[in-house]
Amino acid sequence: MASLNIEPNIARPDDFYQALIDTHRDLSGEESQLLNAKLILLLANHIGDVDVLCQAMARARDGIRPAPTKVPR
Amino acid sequence: MDIDYQQLRLDYVRAAEQDAAAPAHYPVIVVGAGPVGLAAAIDLARQGVRTLLLDDDDRLSFGSRAICFAKRTLEIFDRLGCGERMVHKGISWNVGKVFFQDELVYSFNLLPETGHRRPAFINLQQYYVEGYLYERARELDGLALRWKNRVVAVAADADGVEVTVETPDGPYRVRGDYLLACDGARSPVRHLLGLSSSGQSFRDRFLIADVKMKADFPTERWFWFDPPFHRHQSVLLHAQPDNVWRIDFQLGWDADPEAEKQPERVTPRIQALLGHDAEFSYEWVSVYTFACLRMEHFRHGRVLFAGDAAHGVSPFGARGANSGVQDADNLVWKLRLVLAGLAPASLLDSYDSERVYAADENILNSTRSTDFITPKSEISRTFRDAVLLLAREHPFARRLVNSGRLSVPAVLRDSVLNTPDQDAFAGAMVPGAPAADAPVRAGGAPGWFLDHVGDDFTGVLFSDGTALAPEVAAALDHLGHAAIPIRPRVVVPAGTAPRLPHDLVALEDVEGKLAQRFDACPGSYYLLRPDQHVCARWRRFDADRAQAAVARATGNA
Numbered sequence A: 001m002a003s004l005n006i007e008p009n010i011a012r013p014d015d016f017y018q019a020l021i022d023t024h025r026d027l028s029g030e031e032s033q034l035l036n037a038k039l040i041l042l043l044a045n046h047i048g049d050v051d052v053l054c055q056a057m058a059r060a061r062d063g064i065r066p067a068p069t070k071v072p073r
Numbered sequence B: 001m002d003i004d005y006q007q008l009r010l011d012y013v014r015a016a017e018q019d020a021a022a023p024a025h026y027p028v029i030v031v032g033a034g035p036v037g038l039a040a041a042i043d044l045a046r047q048g049v050r051t052l053l054l055d056d057d058d059r060l061s062f063g064s065r066a067i068c069f070a071k072r073t074l075e076i077f078d079r080l081g082c083g084e085r086m087v088h089k090g091i092s093w094n095v096g097k098v099f100f101q102d103e104l105v106y107s108f109n110l111l112p113e114t115g116h117r118r119p120a121f122i123n124l125q126q127y128y129v130e131g132y133l134y135e136r137a138r139e140l141d142g143l144a145l146r147w148k149n150r151v152v153a154v155a156a157d158a159d160g161v162e163v164t165v166e167t168p169d170g171p172y173r174v175r176g177d178y179l180l181a182c183d184g185a186r187s188p189v190r191h192l193l194g195l196s197s198s199g200q201s202f203r204d205r206f207l208i209a210d211v212k213m214k215a216d217f218p219t220e221r222w223f224w225f226d227p228p229f230h231r232h233q234s235v236l237l238h239a240q241p242d243n244v245w246r247i248d249f250q251l252g253w254d255a256d257p258e259a260e261k262q263p264e265r266v267t268p269r270i271q272a273l274l275g276h277d278a279e280f281s282y283e284w285v286s287v288y289t290f291a292c293l294r295m296e297h298f299r300h301g302r303v304l305f306a307g308d309a310a311h312g313v314s315p316f317g318a319r320g321a322n323s324g325v326q327d328a329d330n331l332v333w334k335l336r337l338v339l340a341g342l343a344p345a346s347l348l349d350s351y352d353s354e355r356v357y358a359a360d361e362n363i364l365n366s367t368r369s370t371d372f373i374t375p376k377s378e379i380s381r382t383f384r385d386a387v388l389l390l391a392r393e394h395p396f397a398r399r400l401v402n403s404g405r406l407s408v409p410a411v412l413r414d415s416v417l418n419t420p421d422q423d424a425f426a427g428a429m430v431p432g433a434p435a436a437d438a439p440v441r442a443g444g445a446p447g448w449f450l451d452h453v454g455d456d457f458t459g460v461l462f463s464d465g466t467a468l469a470p471e472v473a474a475a476l477d478h479l480g481h482a483a484i485p486i487r488p489r490v491v492v493p494a495g496t497a498p499r500l501p502h503d504l505v506a507l508e509d510v511e512g513k514l515a516q517r518f519d520a521c522p523g524s525y526y527l528l529r530p531d532q533h534v535c536a537r538w539r540r541f542d543a544d545r546a547q548a549a550v551a552r553a554t555g556n557a
């Protein structure tokens, strides 16, 4: 199983971060939400590997609130 | 002229045994003459099991119910002897289109290849399906059909089941070795036995209108998200026979179901879709909510549950009646073998495990579609809208659009009845898969592969068209006469017509599609169950292995 790369991988981190924030300029909260959703979908498709995506999702949730356990039938 | 099956009244006839001192006995009693109970009773009677079918009503389906009947269900109806009528009357379709606002974002073809007898779907009102099944049922000896016979009590013990039936002439009792509960979503039998069905209901309401009109929409499934004529909600449009169209408007949870049914509310919605000068009349208008439910187990000793009684899904995906008919298809041959003393009663546990698996697959698909159509949270709606926006230009996003994943049969990959592969095969015909169809010629007559398999176990030997080795022919013939016979079929390449000994049937693979779909080469041998599912396959025929596989598939191993 491929694993999520959490080592530094972005060549120009400050440029990237600024571009990310700038992409949201002048957007309402709701519009930003939509942009983020589209961005996630585009990137997810680029990555393609569902295992990697699931690791990223779990890591993103980490520290916010424990993931709900699947309710057994 | 077609019979108006919605108006048909099925007369109650007093049965002589209602006066008998001791209850009459039937091997199988089926409760409920919906599509599932009718299909099960027909199949049982066809296979020689004397069956009593009881229904509490005196009419067939009415109102807006199932319209989409899937390829696999049609193949089962073919086996039952009434598929052709359904397809002849129904509207065949393979293509679905999804629109977002005023643009087409996604189009899918559910059967992109030729060489299948049946289309991906027909649309046919449930009352026609039940009407044709009913007429098929009436042709069968060994099937007693009783209307206005309501099951009001069930007592099951180790030897059988006794039911009390309420009729216009008062109650009577009848006994069965097995009871098949096909009594619908509210299943009185389930309640009488103190059992339950649980799951999730969806907080949304749908206005379903069947309208009669002349229209020239193509015979495709059209689904709109947020169209200009019904903002922020979805709409589904489907053609049915007799110029009837099904239009399904999402209303949201807060809609008032009573008010929304009134013509003064419905008409403007339909006019917004069709134009203000559109002429139409109403067949039925109702407001529905949906749930996904299932019983924990479908077998409870001598009582077996099938169809909506056992499980329920939302209709996006057309998985309700379709999966119920597939329940019947799975169960009947097992019951027949158990009743004949050729298989242990534990074979019926495989009905439970296989169809619970199928129900879970249907529920999963149906729940995912419903979550896409009716997002449960703000963020879920945001992602849904993001998918639809991206889908206009991005092929990857079109595949995420979910307006219903339409009914396909479950592949029973992990079934205990399968003999695991030892030889390497490619393609879809894994143990557990329902056999693919293909055109064949038998005795010079063109036909279809699936017409030549099923009811019994079938052994399909692929040959190169030269004469069979005498010991192979003799072994195939021998298996055909076993206590649980394996009917032999020899597939030969197009243009070859070898004379086969022992009256073995040769199927000419006229387009080569059969060998291709089964990834077969000369010598490959497939064992199919009576319900046409693959249960074992080898690169080389071996009679002992075939017999062992039948033993395994019948719980005799």
Ligand SMILES: Cc1cc2nc3c(=O)[nH]c(=O)nc-3n(C[C@H](O)[C@H](O)[C@H](O)COP(=O)(O)OP(=O)(O)OC[C@H]3O[C@@H](n4cnc5c(N)ncnc54)[C@H](O)[C@@H]3O)c2cc1C
Binding pocket: B031, B032, B033, B034, B035, B036, B037, B054, B055, B056, B057, B064, B065, B066, B067, B068, B069, B126, B149, B150, B151, B152, B182, B183, B184, B185, B187, B188, B189, B208, B288, B306, B307, B308, B309, B315, B318, B319, B320, B321, B322, B323, B324
């Ligand atoms: C709007 C809508 C659209 C749908 N579209 C589709 C679709 O396109 N494709 C699809 O596959 N499915 C569809 N479905 C689902 C489909 O209608 C059901 O899954 C199907 O009718 C289930 O069949 P059944 O035989 O299990 O139960 P039912 O059709 O409910 O039949 C049960 C029978 O049992 C009888 N009965 C009940 N209690 C007793 C008793 N005590 N004694 C004797 N008899 C009794 C009833 O009178 C009835 O005849 C749709 C449903 C709805 C509501």
